[in-house]
Amino acid sequence: MAGRLKNHVRQVRRGMTDLTQAQLAEKAGCTRQTILALEQEKYNPSLILAIKIAKALDVPLDQLFELEEDQDR
Amino acid sequence: MSMQMKHSIMHLILWSLVFIFFLSIFLTGDTLETWGDNRTKTLVVAALFIAGFGGDAVLNFVFRKRKDKVTRDERDDFIQKQALSAGFIVTILYVFLVAISLYTRYETSGMVPAAWLWFLAYSLVCVANMAVTAFSVFYYRKGGM
Numbered sequence: 315m316a317g318r319l320k321n322h323v324r325q326v327r328r329g330m331t332d333l334t335q336a337q338l339a340e341k342a343g344c345t346r347q348t349i350l351a352l353e354q355e356k357y358n359p360s361l362i363l364a365i366k367i368a369k370a371l372d373v374p375l376d377q378l379f380e381l382e383e384d385q386d387r
Numbered sequence: 388m389s390m391q392m393k394h395s396i397m398h399l400i401l402w403s404l405v406f407i408f409f410l411s412i413f414l415t416g417d418t419l420e421t422w423g424d425n426r427t428k429t430l431v432v433a434a435l436f437i438a439g440f441g442g443d444a445v446l447n448f449v450f451r452k453r454k455d456k457v458t459r460d461e462r463d464d465f466i467q468k469q470a471l472s473a474g475f476i477v478t479i480l481y482v483f484l485v486a487i488s489l490y491t492r493y494e495t496s497g498m499v500p501a502a503w504l505w506f507l508a509y510s511l512v513c514v515a516n517m518a519v520t521a522f523s524v525f526y527y528r529k530g531g532m
Contacts, residue, residue: 339457340457343457343460344457344460344461344462345389345390345457345458345459345460345462345463346389347388347389347392347462348460348461348462351462351530356529356530357462357465357530359461360461362461363460363461
């Protein structure tokens with residue numbers, strides 16, 4: 315599959331809210347380690363978790379995630 | 388470190404200990420030759436595995452899901468699936484290697500001591516448990532603990 319999922323969770327969490335990773339995890343119903351892995355772009359969330367995180371941060375989904383197209387295509 | 392990673396590490400330690408004790412019982416003295424007659428060692432090995440599965444049950448209870456706190460989520464499930472797939476391949480390779488080694492060694496005599504089949508059966512349990520949890524720990528470390 316071409317492309318890579320890029321996310322702005324860390325920027326939005328820090329810039330638009332005062333939430334810590336643990337608080338965001340609690341609101342989204344996941345573990346703090348999952349938020350950490352997401353912010354380090356080591357894990358791609360399911361659509362359900364992505365929507366929950368977007369709701370927890372109160373931003374639209376496409377503001378949090380974007381598909382980065384491969385350069386060679 | 389996540390609860391599930393802690394669980395995996397403790398599970399790995401538990402089954403590594405069982406495996407070490409099992410090897411020290413099975414591969415010392417004349418166990419292989421006298422397996423069928425040596426009631427004590429047979430019972431000790433059985434007790435060792437009961438202790439292993441008992442420890443497993445205790446760990447599952449300690450690290451069980453809690454209502455008030457999220458201790459496991461979709462990333463844990465994803466890592467577990469990856470670890471199971473990789474552990475499955477290692478387990479199959481282990482069985483293949485042990486079986487082919489026994490075949491090569493006893494090909495001329497035409498008979499394999501039954502103790503080796505018990506060895507394969509018991510060690511398989513340890514190897515499968517260790518392989519899956521070792522891969523879990525590896526994937527947790529790789530994927531941000």
